[in-house]
Amino acid sequence: MSKSARNRVQRQNALTERTVPWGGIVFFTVIGVVAVVAITFAFLQTRTSSASADIQGLVQKDGLSRDHVATPVKYDSTPPMGGAHDAAWQNCDGRVYDQALRNENAVHSLEHGAVWITYKPDLAADQISKLKEKVEGNDYTMMSPYPDLDAPIALSAWGKQVKVQDASDKRVDAFLKAYVKGPQTPEPGAACNGAKDTP
Structure with a gap:
């Protein structure tokens, strides 16, 4: 292969070579995860609100x-x-x-x-x-x-x-x-035994 042909192949490879856009992939993955968490949280809040709305006299x-x-x-x-x-x-x-x-x-x-x-x-x-x-x-x-x-x-x-x-x-x-352990709980996950056992 002649020198000019080799140079042409090298220029074409440099133009057609692509790098993986990791920054963009990470950015959009994080945005997707945040969106899923937000939607899940909103759904759970709505479900609890509707459950409590059904309790007459609350x-x-x-x-x-x-x-x-x-x-x-x-x-x-x-x-x-x-x-x-x-x-x-x-x-x-x-x-x-x-x-x-x-x-x-x-x-x-x-x-x-x-x-x-x-x-x-x-x-x-x-x-x-x-x-x-x-x-x-x-x-x-x-x-x-x-x-x-x-x-x-x-x-x-x-x-x-x-x-x-x-x-x-x-x-x-x-x-x-x-x-029971609902969203109103100020200290979720806190113990419910190991304290006062008698009236």
Whole structure:
């Protein structure tokens, strides 16, 4: 091959040689991952919002204090659904208590993502049994009698509460599904055992 032909081949190779645009590939991959995360988050928020929107009579409170205190707290709801609380949480790993709990310990459990089912002490035995079935063996749930309750049954999570007349009310399951370790949880993943084990 002549020298001029070799030069022509080398120039053609230099023009047709392509490098992989790694910068662009990385950039668009990162953008794609961020988009998938954002869409997933939006979907989960919508799903939870629609689940809570279906719970008639749901009471919600925002801006609740998360301070640890060593003194009794006067709560503005009965039972409380959040606010200042004791440093020790009430064990809530599917616990069924047969005596009233101290509010300040139970509220700490709500902060960890628990749902606290309370009921009037004179609630019928079959109703109590139905509630027990929903709690026993289910982490981040607990139940106890509550003497000053103004409804037969109340379900409380951090900043959320619904009161019902009957353990078979479909709102009981809806509330548990929406709020056991739900998006309202201020300390997701925090322990629900290893603290206060007695009322």
